[in-house]
Amino acid sequence: MTRYILRRMLQAIPLLFIISVVLFVLMMNMGDPLATLGGRRATRPADRERLTRQLGLDKPIYTQYLYWLIGNQWDHFDMDGDGTLESPGVRLGVLRGDFGISLVKRGTPALQVIWERVPNTLLLMIPAEILIVLGALIVGIVSALRQYTLLDHTITTLSFIGFSMPIFFIALLSMYIFAVLFKRWGLPYLPTVGMFDPSVGKTGLQVMWHMVLPLFSLTVISLAGYSRYIRSTMLEVLSQDYIRTAKSKGLPGRRMIMVHALKNASLPLVTIIGLDLPFLLAGALVTESIFAWPGMGRLFIDHLARTDVPVVMGILMIISVAVVVFQLLTDIVYAWLDPRIRYD
Amino acid sequence: MDSELQLPSEHHQVWLDEIESPPLSLRQMFLRRFRRHKMAMAGVAILILLIAFSFGASFFISEAFANHTETAARLQPPSREHLFGTDTIGRDLFARTIYGGQISLLIGLTAMIVEAVIGVAVGALAGFYGRWIDSLLMRITEAWLNIPALFLLLIMAKVFGGKIPDISLIGRTFSGSVVVIVLIIGITSWMYLARIVRAEFLSLKEEDFVLAARETGTTNWRIILTHILPNTIAPIVVAATLSVANAILLESYISFLGLGVQPPTATWGNMLEGAHGFIESAPWLWIFPALFILLTVLSINFIGDGLRDALDPRSRAV
Amino acid sequence: MGRLLEVTDLQVCFNTPEGVVHAVNGISYYLDEGETLAIVGESGCGKSVSVMSILGLIPTPPGEILSGQAHFHEQDLLQLSERELERIRGAEIAMIFQDPMTSLNPVLTIGLQITESLMLHLHMDAEQADQHAAELLELTGFSQAAKRLGDYPHQFSGGMRQRAMIAMALGCSPSLLIADEPTTALDVTIQAQIVELALKLRDQLGMAIIWITHDLGVVARMADRVLVMYAGFIMEEASVFDLYKDPRHPYSLMLLSSLPRVDQRRSGKLRPIPGSPPSMLTESKGCPFAPRCSYVIETCRVTNPPLQEVAPGRRVACWVDVGKGE
Numbered sequence: 001m002t003r004y005i006l007r008r009m010l011q012a013i014p015l016l017f018i019i020s021v022v023l024f025v026l027m028m029n030m031g032d033p034l035a036t037l038g039g040r041r042a043t044r045p046a047d048r049e050r051l052t053r054q055l056g057l058d059k060p061i062y063t064q065y066l067y068w069l070i071g072n073q074w075d076h077f078d079m080d081g082d083g084t085l086e087s088p089g090v091r092l093g094v095l096r097g098d099f100g101i102s103l104v105k106r107g108t109p110a111l112q113v114i115w116e117r118v119p120n121t122l123l124l125m126i127p128a129e130i131l132i133v134l135g136a137l138i139v140g141i142v143s144a145l146r147q148y149t150l151l152d153h154t155i156t157t158l159s160f161i162g163f164s165m166p167i168f169f170i171a172l173l174s175m176y177i178f179a180v181l182f183k184r185w186g187l188p189y190l191p192t193v194g195m196f197d198p199s200v201g202k203t204g205l206q207v208m209w210h211m212v213l214p215l216f217s218l219t220v221i222s223l224a225g226y227s228r229y230i231r232s233t234m235l236e237v238l239s240q241d242y243i244r245t246a247k248s249k250g251l252p253g254r255r256m257i258m259v260h261a262l263k264n265a266s267l268p269l270v271t272i273i274g275l276d277l278p279f280l281l282a283g284a285l286v287t288e289s290i291f292a293w294p295g296m297g298r299l300f301i302d303h304l305a306r307t308d309v310p311v312v313m314g315i316l317m318i319i320s321v322a323v324v325v326f327q328l329l330t331d332i333v334y335a336w337l338d339p340r341i342r343y344d
Numbered sequence: 345m346d347s348e349l350q351l352p353s354e355h356h357q358v359w360l361d362e363i364e365s366p367p368l369s370l371r372q373m374f375l376r377r378f379r380r381h382k383m384a385m386a387g388v389a390i391l392i393l394l395i396a397f398s399f400g401a402s403f404f405i406s407e408a409f410a411n412h413t414e415t416a417a418r419l420q421p422p423s424r425e426h427l428f429g430t431d432t433i434g435r436d437l438f439a440r441t442i443y444g445g446q447i448s449l450l451i452g453l454t455a456m457i458v459e460a461v462i463g464v465a466v467g468a469l470a471g472f473y474g475r476w477i478d479s480l481l482m483r484i485t486e487a488w489l490n491i492p493a494l495f496l497l498l499i500m501a502k503v504f505g506g507k508i509p510d511i512s513l514i515g516r517t518f519s520g521s522v523v524v525i526v527l528i529i530g531i532t533s534w535m536y537l538a539r540i541v542r543a544e545f546l547s548l549k550e551e552d553f554v555l556a557a558r559e560t561g562t563t564n565w566r567i568i569l570t571h572i573l574p575n576t577i578a579p580i581v582v583a584a585t586l587s588v589a590n591a592i593l594l595e596s597y598i599s600f601l602g603l604g605v606q607p608p609t610a611t612w613g614n615m616l617e618g619a620h621g622f623i624e625s626a627p628w629l630w631i632f633p634a635l636f637i638l639l640t641v642l643s644i645n646f647i648g649d650g651l652r653d654a655l656d657p658r659s660r661a662v
Numbered sequence: 663m664g665r666l667l668e669v670t671d672l673q674v675c676f677n678t679p680e681g682v683v684h685a686v687n688g689i690s691y692y693l694d695e696g697e698t699l700a701i702v703g704e705s706g707c708g709k710s711v712s713v714m715s716i717l718g719l720i721p722t723p724p725g726e727i728l729s730g731q732a733h734f735h736e737q738d739l740l741q742l743s744e745r746e747l748e749r750i751r752g753a754e755i756a757m758i759f760q761d762p763m764t765s766l767n768p769v770l771t772i773g774l775q776i777t778e779s780l781m782l783h784l785h786m787d788a789e790q791a792d793q794h795a796a797e798l799l800e801l802t803g804f805s806q807a808a809k810r811l812g813d814y815p816h817q818f819s820g821g822m823r824q825r826a827m828i829a830m831a832l833g834c835s836p837s838l839l840i841a842d843e844p845t846t847a848l849d850v851t852i853q854a855q856i857v858e859l860a861l862k863l864r865d866q867l868g869m870a871i872i873w874i875t876h877d878l879g880v881v882a883r884m885a886d887r888v889l890v891m892y893a894g895f896i897m898e899e900a901s902v903f904d905l906y907k908d909p910r911h912p913y914s915l916m917l918l919s920s921l922p923r924v925d926q927r928r929s930g931k932l933r934p935i936p937g938s939p940p941s942m943l944t945e946s947k948g949c950p951f952a953p954r955c956s957y958v959i960e961t962c963r964v965t966n967p968p969l970q971e972v973a974p975g976r977r978v979a980c981w982v983d984v985g986k987g988e
Contacts, residue, residue: 018487026496029503148723160383160649164589164642166596168616169634172623180624192623241764248719248759249779249830250751253744259778263769282494286597300495301601304502316495323490339769339814 001342004335012328019320020094024065027313069093094317100310104303110310114296114318120195121284121295124211128218129280133273135223137266140230145257147235155227162224167283171217171290178213193292214291218283222276229272230265237265267338274330277323377654384650387643394640398445405439411608412436419626429628431615441632444610447518448592449640451526451611455591458530460584463537468568470538471545482542489535494597500528501603519609525598529591537583544576578655582648589644596637612637665733666838666870667693667716672730674708674715677723685711687894688729690969695837698864698871700885700902702878702917708894709874710842716740717755717840718747734838753783756831760843762823766815772799773811776830783834798829802859821852825859832863839864840872845880857883878921882906887975890914893940893950896969899977910978912957949980957982 052058059067067075071093092098099110143155175192182189190213191197196206237243238261246260285297292298296315303311335341378384414434422429428437470481501524508520548554549572557567598604599613607614612633619630674686686708693699701709714720716732716739732739734755739747751757759765767775776798777791786794792811799807802825815823824844831839841860845853857880864871873884881888881902888905890898890913898911909915937954948963949955955962961981969979 014483015487015490018483019491022487022491026499026503030499157383160645161638161642164645165638166593166600166634166641168597168600168630169638172616172619172630172634175623176627180627241759241761242767244719245757245759245765245827246767248717248751248757250748250753250783251778252748255778255782260767260770264767267769278490278492278494281492282597285494286601289601300498304498305602307502312499316491316499319495320491323492327490339771340816343814343817 001335004341005332008328008331012324015324016321019324020069020317021065023313023317023320024068026316027068027309028061028064030307030309030313067091067093070095071098099314099317102303102308102311104306104308104311110308110314113311114299114314117294117296117299120293121288121297123207124214124218124287124293124295125280125284127211128215128222128283129273129276131215131219132222132226132276133269135219136226136230137269139223139227141234141257141262143227143231144234144238156231159224159228163221163228165221167217167221167286168290170220171213171287174213174216175290195294210291210293214287214293217287217290218280221283222279226269226272230269233265233268234261237261240264267334270330270334270337274327274334277326281319281323374654378650381650381653383646384654387646387650390639390643391647394445394636394643395449398442398449401442402446405442409436409439411610419622419629421626422628428632429626431629432618432622437615437628437632440610440615441612441636444612444615444633445636445640447522447605447609447611448595448613448637451522451529451595451605452588452592452640454526455529455533455595456584456588458526459534459537459587459591460580462531463534464541464573464580466534467538467541467543468545468573471542472549472564472568472572474546478542481538485535485538488532493532493594496532497528497594497598498601498603500532501525501598504528505603505606519606521604521606522609525595525604529594533587533590533594537580537587540579540583541576544579545572548572548575582652582655585644585651586648589641589648592637592640592644665692666695666697666735668731668733669712669716670731670733672712672715672732673728674711674720674725674730675728676725685894686715689891689894689896691889691896691899693838693870693872696868696870698873698884698886699889700881700887701872701874701889701891702876702881703891704876707891709889709891712891713840713842713872713874714757717751717757718742718744719757749783752779752831752836753834754836755838755840756834756836757840757842758824758827758831758844761847762820762827763815763847765827766823768815771812771814772818772826773813776811776826776833779830780833794833795829798833799826801832801863802826802829803855804829820848821855824848824852824856828856828859828863832867835867836869838870838872840874842874843876844873845877846875853877853880860884878917890917895950895966895979896977897951897979899969901975904973904976910972910976911980912955912982913951916956 057064071091073092091100097111099114102108102110102113105113139155139159143152146152178190179192180189191210192213195210196202197210200206243256243260246256251260281297284295285300287293288295288297289301296319300312300315412435414430416434417426417430418432418434420426420430426436426438428441431437431440466481466485470478470485501521504524504527505521508523510520511518511523545568554567554571557571562571595604595611596613596616599611600616602614602617605611605614615633616630619626622629669692670690671688672686672690673684673688676683676685689708689712691699701713703709711720711725715725715727716734718739720727727740730740734750739750742750766772773792773795776795777786777788780786780791780794781788784794792808795811796807799810804810804822804825815826818826827844839860844860845856848856860871860873861884863869871884873880875881885902887899887901889896890905890911892913898905898909898914900910905914906918909918940950940953947966949958949966952958952962957980959981961967967979967981969977971977
């Protein structure tokens with residue numbers, strides 16, 4: 001199994017490299033970094049020339065890629081315009097966490113801006129993933145065991161509707177019902193804006209209360225989709241010969257399902273969880289925008305609108321790497337769980 | 345996702361092996377099985393209605409009317425005059441839903457074509473030639489897959505959004521952003537199809553009919569296009585159908601966040617932009633377009649599910 | 663009468679989208695304690711169904727037991743509730759199946775798969791169960807049995823897996839072992855090993871065995887009596903001696919002559935049976951074997967011959983006496 005892990009890790013490296021190139025090319029096209037550097041006013045031609053030299057923008061593209069990736073402390077620049085290269089660069093490079101300085105929050109390193117918001121997004125995503133997995137397991141298994149009954153058909157139809165919905169529909173609908181209508185009807189209603197009520201302060205209870213609607217929106221679609229997947233996996237497992245053998249040994253139904261069937265059915269689920277991260281992130285993006293949740297997704301939208309290249313690219317870089325790493329981890333977990341791979 | 349028709353388990357497949365199916369052509373079998381799938385038929389019905397609505401109703405209501413703003417009539421609830429109400433600058437939402445549907449559906453369809461062209465090309469080349477071409481193409485595919493699509497799309501929409509000017513076609517004007525959206529959705533969604541096509545090619549290229557074609561000196565191009573590709577139609581069709589739904593959803597997300605198709609051209613997505621600010625005061629702003637998106641995606645998902653069952657070579661149901 | 667198992671008039675059908683498949687059409691058979699009964703026939707003749715339906719192992723959405731009784735120790739198995747059946751399965755009646763790779767759970771250890779029925783039926787605790795499981799593995803020919811308990815099925819060879827299945831089945835000392843084509847998926851040499859093992863265990867433990875197969879060579883080695891089935895009907899029932907020496911049913915006759923025999927001349931041709939088994943969808947009139955039978959007469963096509971006792975312990979379902987030709 002260690003061979004498998006090593007192989008996967010080695011595969012991840014060219015992957016990350018290609019991703020970095022793609023992102024770099026994207027970034028180069030994202031607009032003129034010199035346009036606003038001179039402050040509020042448009043950059044003057046003379047300053048433009050100076051800045052070009054200072055930032056190394058006159059260098060060939062692969063050098064610029066290198067600067068972006070590992071910084072330019074190892075190279076020298078002509079800072080004072082006298083033609084001699086005397087000052088070393090100050091950039092650390094993306095690999096060391098230097099994504100540049102935010103253009104919107106002037107002076108703050110992009111990474112810092114991003115990092116402040118990451119916990120808030122995780123606060124939504126992690127509970128969402130747990131709910132999705134547990135919920136899908138329950139719904140999927142029930143649906144599989146009650147195949148062709150009315151319950152199964154109802155669940156199937158609801159699932160289809162569930163994963164056909166655009167996420168903003170769920171968000172807006174739940175907002176409408178549980179906030180607007182409930183308020184109108186005098187029922188206790190759920191908050192729809194932000195992470196906590198400013199007048200009350202950032203308490204645990206406040207945050208949890210505010211989390212309900214965003215979490216719900218984030219969970220429903222994936223839950224509906226995965227319950228279908230679990231259902232079909234479960235049905236496939238239940239038709240296997242070893243289930244028949246288990247039954248012939250007189251094992252009661254519950255043990256057959258929970259021990260024999262479930263262990264087999266849950267293996268593909270691990271892989272699916274790994275593949276789900278990009279969608280969860282996308283969902284977080286939309287959800288945070290609607291509910292004004294101060295997370296990374298909302299940060300992305302806000303700063304994209306204002307062309308804050310360092311922050312936007314930083315976010316993209318971080319989540320791409322996160323996806324690669326996460327998939328690597330789930331592959332390893334899968335290999336560990338499946339005895340056919342673990343003991344090879 | 346799985347089917348309504350449950351495949352019989354292995355241990356009573358033995359008894360069913362004796363049963364000979366009545367002789368039907370592949371096409372007839374496919375149509376029969378598809379028609380048995382109730383949800384798929386419902387999906388077809390809904391989709392036809394939606395298409396009729398979006399394209400048929402435009403004969404009665406002009407696009408100019410859909411884009412006509414009248415600030416005095418802004419934010420009016422549904423009434424006899426404005427069936428779906430009006431939006432923040434007084435445009436009739438019913439008309440916009442009609443024309444928005446046209447754009448949304450067209451975007452879904454054309455994006456799917458872009459995806460299909462790229463995906464099939466990449467998958468076919470990777471699967472057919474194998475070795476280093478396969479490795480290279482698959483690494484690129486994986487890399488593209490690992491970058492979360494929505495974020496990438498938003499950036500690309502912002503960067504390339506204004507680059508294409510408005511297009512005038514058949515007497516109507518489309519915002520250039522439509523083409524941009526189609527292209528960027530296409531180039532960020534082809535990977536799923538590429539994988540499927542690659543898998544098919546990998547298995548099919550070892551088949552006898554391919555070896556025979558090689559023996560007779562058929563060029564690689566011909567082998568790919570006329571021999572192997574036709575045999576991969578089934579999974580391509582299923583994946584392509586589902587990708588239309590995906591494209592419609594993606595467009596609506598981007599437009600909802602303000603970076604998609606730019607007004608005055610309407611899409612269901614951009615009609616929803618900023619609607620959450622009016623959640624209390626004007627729910628009609630978002631209910632109708634969102635509902636239409638849901639119905640479209642739902643019906644396409646039903647159809648895709650039915651197609652998958654009907655085209656499944658393993659299923660022995662007739 | 664003290665028979666271990668007595669099956670009367672069993673009818674099983676399957677309700678499929680294509681139609682109703684009549685898998686088992688009113689068969690009756692019995693088994694005494696310690697006896698070995700072989701059920702032979704081509705694929706799809708209903709031999710597996712006729713036995714699995716007794717234990718309730720036929721999936722009952724498509725499957726349906728139309729009628730019949732199956733008395734085991736004075737209880738009619740077909741009338742028992744699921745819970746009551748669970749107590750008998752694995753404990754008094756055990757089964758082994760055809761393909762040991764797919765019949766064993768790939769993600770559970772062999773040890774667990776053996777001990778779970780020990781703990782369930784014999785109420786052993788984990789330690790006792792492990793010990794007993796190791797003994798069982800040794801009994802079935804494993805060396806270093808205790809270490810083997812922690813292995814997974816994919817780490818075993820085909821023959822080893824089948825032996826593990828046997829160990830699993832014997833755990834609670836059942837009085838009846840049902841073997842559904844246990845050697846069909848194995849190499850010829852391994853087949854012989856498994857058959858010898860089964861014989862040894864049978865003699866040691868005194869179990870009754872129902873051995874389902876289409877391999878007449880194994881039948882000759884193992885069985886006391888034989889049931890020949892075709893298209894869901896019993897064609898002939900005889901002791902193994904009687905059947906091989908003097909088959910009375912045309913089908914049995916042709917089955918036996920399609921086998922290569924040691925005492926045949928080299929140049930003698932093998933004669934396979936022409937045609938293929940009928941579709942089980944249609945309820946045919948007359949004898950199901952009529953289309954392929956070389957002794958067929960008009961009555962055969964019109965009325966299905968009943969299974970009749972032609973000698974003590976001998977039943978045949980045929981209008982024609984192949985010995986005399988009438």
